[in-house]
Amino acid sequence: MKFLQPLVLRAQSPAAVIVLAGITTIGAAVYAGKAVTAVPEVAHTNIIQPSRSFADLIESVRPAVVNISARSVQSVSLSPRAQSESNPGHSRKFEFGAHPEMRQFMERFFGEQSPQMRPDPRQSNALGSGFIIDASGLVVTNHHVIKGADEVDVILDDGTTLRASVKGVDPQTDLALLEVTSDKPLPYVNLGDSDTARVGDWVIAIGNPFGLGGTSTSGIVSARGRDLRDGPYVDYIQIDAPINRGNSGGPLFNEVGEVIGINTAIFSPNGGSVGIGFAIPSSQAKSIIEQLEETGSVARAWLGVEIQPVTKGIAEGLGLEDQTGALISKITPNSPAESSGLLAGDVIIQFDGEDIKKMRDLPRLVAQASREKNAAVSVWRNGEIIEIQASLETLETVAQATEPKSDEPTEEPLGLYLSDRDPKTGEVVGNQTTGVLIHKVDPQGAAARQGLKRGDVILQVGQETVNSPAEAIEQVKRYRSEDKSRPVVLLVERAGNQRFVAVKTG
Known part of the structure; x- marks a missing residue:
């Protein structure tokens, strides 16, 4: 499970607030010697009935949800001193003084290294989730669940363990396709159309949080099109169904049992669920999974x-x-x-x-x-x-x-001094025939407020290329004469990177 840390972390103990809703029965009161006061009728409203149970749905799809166990062996690095001592060309004998027989005994069993110089490799075990999409044994999970693994096992809902081979991975979308072999057809689920999922729709997550396989949670779609800034290819579905460590790669179901997402990440200040989870939409995953099945890799235009x-x-x-x-x-x-x-x-x-x-x-x-x-x-x-x-x-x-700086308009003029040659070297700006050099920036001008600096190169004013300071100034004047409230859009190059900046001139 990938964790997204909040921008501000505060050291505080988690607190849970429980709100109890009391039910007060209001009726007519009868007092001795007083008439009963009639209670006015309550206005009739449409009452939303509680949702039906998800038990039948979960029972039908859970056999296709699997646990993933990924094992890897990691070598342990020796310290520089230990590496030097363990080098046969620079080995140091045990200092046993007058007991050479003890030295011979130790070297017979441990060679010329002491036991502490020969650390055993460490074995790590990662747990995750997945789901079967074909009776032949194709399993979808997250790439980060099986990344670097030497062995991957798929544990079925009935406890059967099958050794898996990696059919293909796509790190850029964090998807992986595994393949297992079974002597009988395996239960599977279908990828649905995530584009039809709306904010407020019910969803069910099934997975292996903290190694507790078959755990089912429910919630709603909280938002669509979330950008986690981990790549340009995925717009995540945000959900409030609780997902935790080990849910990665597991399916997110809609109310008809179709997979509309692959649970991937959570936003958490403490590593546990706080009701903000993210899933890769199935509509974006489909073409990736198809390519992984056909070629084992993903080719993009x-x-x-x-x-x-x-x-x-x-x-x-x-x-x-x-x-x-x-x-x-x-x-x-x-x-x-x-x-x-x-x-x-x-x-x-x-x-x-x-x-x-x-x-x-x-x-x-x-x-x-x-x-x-x-x-x-x-x-x-x-x-x-x-x-x-x-x-x-x-x-x-x-x-x-590229994310430019904020370009909120200001009322000051541009405040730029332009040159077509570097004032120090006399060389033509860059290696190009277009563009003008910003020789000086008025610190009180609008251009400075938008982050323009001495040494920046203006390539375009609006959508017109400029080849000289005169052309640039003429284009700016044209903008101002047409509409003083209209910002001037400049294409600026700095350190080989280009971005547009909007500067209001009047």
């Missing part, structure tokens, strides 16, 4: 762009109505993006027929795309939508996202 989010300021500066899409900050040379005509400054708003609602959508969609045909890419460029066909290639790593 590659576009060749570096991207960043579309912030409020950048959206205003580029004339976008909302903060959707993925803004291209850099094009990789000799990439599909370059050959297809994509440019830095383009905002990809749709890829292969799918809307890009947030930046993280793009790497996942590119990775899942077919590498045998062109992908349709819709981009926002210079105030209009342009359709481009991109011929994707295969590469292990796709679009890398």
Whole structure:
């Protein structure tokens, strides 16, 4: 189980608050010598009936849930002194003085090393969960459960232990596919459509927390599309069903017994469940599992762009109505993006027929795309939508996202002094024919507030390339003349990295 630590940790004892709901019966009171006061009727409301039991569902799917035992042997490193002493060329004899027979006895049994110089290898055992997806014996689990293991065993619900072989792993999505052999068909469960799961839907987690196999817990979908910042390919389902150490790789079921997620991580200040767990959506895992079954590895499509989010300021500066899409900050040379005509400054708003609602959508969609045909890419460029066909290639790593600093607009002017040559060396800026050097930044200006520094290179103003300080200044003036409230969007390069910054000019 992967643990996500909170940003702030406080040393305090966990406290549980139990709220008891008392039921008070209110009726008519009869007092001697007084009439009975009528009690008004309570307004009728729709009463939500308690959910049915999950017992039948759990009983039907639990035989397909397995425990994973991964063993590895780790060699123990000797200290530098022990390594020196254990080296045959630099060995030191036992000092037994006048008792050479004792020395001979020790060397006969331990060689020229003392017993403490020969530590035994350590064996570690990791426990996790998994589930069978095919009667032939295919088992899905997390990669981190079996990573580095020398032996992996799968323990069935009835206690049967089967030795497993690793059919394939994908560290980038933390998925692994195992294979076991049995003399009879094995119970299995089906992968469902996680895209239909809504916040508030019931879910059931079954796994092996702390080695307690077959443990079942329930809860609801708390949120969708969670980013754990552990890679660009997974938008996690957040759940409040309790999961703990050992639940990793186990299934998350919906109310009809379909697997809609693979339990993977928890957010916890103490290593235990606090009701914040995360599962890999089945819809994103399906294609990975299929590739692992067919080839044992995962091949992803590659576009060749570096991207960043579309912030409020950048959206205003580029004339976008909302903060959707993925803004291209850099094009990789000799990439599909370059050959297809994509440019830095383009905002990809749709890829292969799918809307890009947030930046993280793009790497996942590119990775899942077919590498045998062109992908349709819709981009926002210079105030209009342009359709481009991109011929994707295969590469292990796709679009890398860069997180720029906040670019909330200010009312000060830019405050930049530009040069097309390095004032110290006289050399042309970088190895490129475009771009202007920031020679000085007014510390009170808007550009300084957005993090621009001396030595940065401005490559574009808006979506227009600039080749000289005069061009850059002219583009800034154009922005100000059209709409002073509209931020100027600059493509800035620093230490080989490019990002867009929005600076309000008036």
